Amino acid sequence: MSQEKPLILVTNDDGITAPGIRALIEVMKQLGDVIVVAPDSPQSGMGHAITISDTLFCDQVTVKETFKHKEFSCSGTPADCVKIATQEILHRKPDLCVSGINHGSNSSINVIYSGTMSAAVEAGIEGIPAIGFSLLDYSLNADFEPSKKFVKRITKNVLKNGLPKGVVLNVNLPKLPESEIKGIKVCRQANARWEEEFDKRTNPQGRDYYWLSGRFVNEDEGEDSDEYALAQGYVSVVPVQFDLTAHHFLSDLNNWDLND
Template identity: 45%
Template sequence: MRILLTNDDGIYAPGLRALRNELKHLGDVTVVAPATEQSAAGHSVTLLNPLLVSEVFEDDGTTFIGWAVEGRPADCVKLALLELLPDPPDVIISGMNAGSNAGINVLYSGTVAAAVEGAFFRRTAIAVSLEYDKKIEDFAGGARLARRVIEQILARNPAAGSLFNVNLPVLERGPVRGIKVLPQNVSPYQEKFDRRVNPRGRTYFWADPEFRCADPHPDTDVTALAEGYVTVTPLKFDLTDHARLAELQGWGLELT
């Protein structure tokens, strides 16, 4: 099996390294990932600057890993599929992200965006993220858990273009309670900014990294993740509100 591995934390991120080590048990892994961190880049792409690409090797200097791209996660997948890989991958894995991508975070996440880009190209794509408490980051344990989930998804031979969002709970909280397939929570997060003034009197703001979902709703990915479950959510990129489409068509909108 040919596996394309990407992320948004950058090609040298420990989460990607740990997941690559596990995915090598499943097939041939080629990495095409951002040269630098691109967290919360969403599905942005580079249009006005060249995409510089560099080959990356293991510490021995001879074992080829893949390519570092000075661009966004979606750029990486585009280049991999259209220019860099001699053969198309059987599956595209994005991660393992440092921090969960549950709830509305999928709209901001570069990790999820890279997987969405893969689904555009009719490839099975899986985004993988590890929740953590910013003190302990068990990427090796998370990668072993992610591999077991990925194996089970692929064993079902999902249809071309299938897209999955996998979130792993904080492993240090205790044993993982199981896997739940649940919808994405769409409630907004409570966010705040730290207001400051620089030495020249200009006001600036830092986004506070501590935010929470005030209305987590039972039976959604946010709630199950907090309860210690791995969550798997099938996603799609068709944003059309099909339930309201017929209603709008009946409005008789016209140019007058």
């Protein structure tokens, strides 16, 4: 039985020329029809930013690759890319949106700051099954080869099973040779945070300025967290929701003295 190939929207937050998105495109072309709409420049740390006070450019670009697919370079954020792709570029709702492969971790609390995941969440809000992929290697020359098998397997599962409304996947891949990756583990987001350190300097005009840096602190001792799985050599898969309501606290809050 012949079926139409799935339409797959590919984006990222490191920019359209990053090696990570090239690796992701290569895998997705084995699974469906690919359209790329990605930022024209790196957008790391952009969280779920959208461009509301500025204009957006979005131009088709030529890609020197063996296989033909369309690519668009957008002046906005990852979330902007998904919005403009679904509203202005694609002729039908895509069957899947994948974002990445990010150069660097988006595990645990990093999901909050992640442009990669904001694209996946934006797609999820629009009812499109979505996955963000991140490799635990910040280097521009990171080796994405070992990730491909796992990216493909997880994507095939999402294409086959779909995802429930309001849920997208956050996938992080350890920086290991393929033979040392132990498999794929379903996890919860670890309770971790960054301890900020600001590097204070003075500019030539005598004005103080800062560079943000920090130290990652994992306060989670559970063996079901993404940080634990990654440390053990597994690929972590965390289902992520964008209903942020802390349902467990609603009844306590109702006992507060909020009204006379």
